[in-house]
Amino acid sequence: MCTEGEMATNTDLTGPWSLVVPLKPLARAKSRLGRTAGEALRPRLALAFAQDTVAAALACPAVRDVLVVTDDPLAGEELSALGADIVPDSPAAGLNAALVHGARAVRARRAGAAVAALNADLPALRPEELARVLDFSSAFPRAFVTDAAGIGTTFLSASPGAELRPAFGGPSRARHLASGAAEITLPGLDSVRRDVDTGEDLRVALALGVGPHTAGLCASAGRVGDR
DSSP states (O other): OBOSOSOOOOOOOSSOEEEEEEOOOGGGTTGGGHHHHOTTTHHHHHHHHHHHHHHHHHTSTTEEEEEEEOOOHHHHHHHHHHTOEEEOOOSOSOHHHHHHHHHHHHHHHOTTOEEEEEOSOOTTOOHHHHHHHHHHHTTSSEEEEEOTTSSSEEEEEEOTTOOOOOOOSSSHHHHHHHTTOEEBOOSSOHHHHOOOOSHHHHHHHHHHOOOHHHHHHHHHHTOGGGO
């Protein structure tokens, strides 16, 4: 089901989904996690989260491609090796500008693309849950998934012909609702909603079951989420 928002349409998608994943330079990513993990481990965790997010997204049958917007050379190299396309954050004007830039880059290649923005810090992401989100989103011009705290946003979609109009950051759930996007409230989307900003977030993600990059790093570092 969904809350009140945009009316569903019967327009069929012209093709599979393209996902846009924004990623800060690793030296600045996940600053709040540094208090738990330590500054040396923090950028490595940010990269591991992004690797597991991108790998899970690419494993989803509804996803045609993943485009990562980042200026970080190491992240670009590692995520490209997984199969993601990399574009620089040429606007350099924050998260939402990076997402608009990424969506435009996708549609410059494929004008009829259905596009979705996905956070880079979803290490427990499951392809089958993402597939359910994308299937639901196909009935709406724009749709979104709120984070586990019920305040922010982890996913925002735009069907062919619709602009993404991202409003991420802080209380973005309210802004996306106000913009007319439909909120996706399907049950069983824990892995799509569980972004990781703090040590407690990471503990919950580890309990859900994270991908191999995050799991391996946390194991070698002594279960960071338990600190």
